[in-house]
Amino acid sequence: MPGFQSTVLTCIEHERLAFELLELRTRGRYLTRLRRVSRQEQAELDRREQAALSRLVDHELEHGCSR
Numbered sequence: 001m002p003g004f005q006s007t008v009l010t011c012i013e014h015e016r017l018a019f020e021l022l023e024l025r026t027r028g029r030y031l032t033r034l035r036r037v038s039r040q041e042q043a044e045l046d047r048r049e050q051a052a053l054s055r056l057v058d059h060e061l062e063h064g065c066s067r
C-alpha cells in the first residue's frame with residue numbers, strides 16, 4: 001500500500017467503490033420498477049450488491065479511510 005496521503009485527501013478508490021455500490025442499488029431498483037424480476041434475478045441483484053458492499057467495507061478496514 002503506497003503512501004498515507006489519502007488520510008487528508010478523498011480516497012479515490014473508496015469513492016469508486018461507493019459509487020459502484022450506489023450504481024448497483026440504483027440499477028436494481030430501476031429494474032424491479034421497470035418489470036417483474038424473477039426470484040433468481042432478484043437473488044443475483046442482491047448477491048452483486050452484497051459483493052460490492054463487502055468490497056467497500058473491506059477497503060475501509062484495510063485502508064482506514066472510512067468517513
Ligand SMILES: [Zn+2]
Pocket residue numbers: 006011012013014059060063064065
Ligand atoms: Zn481508501
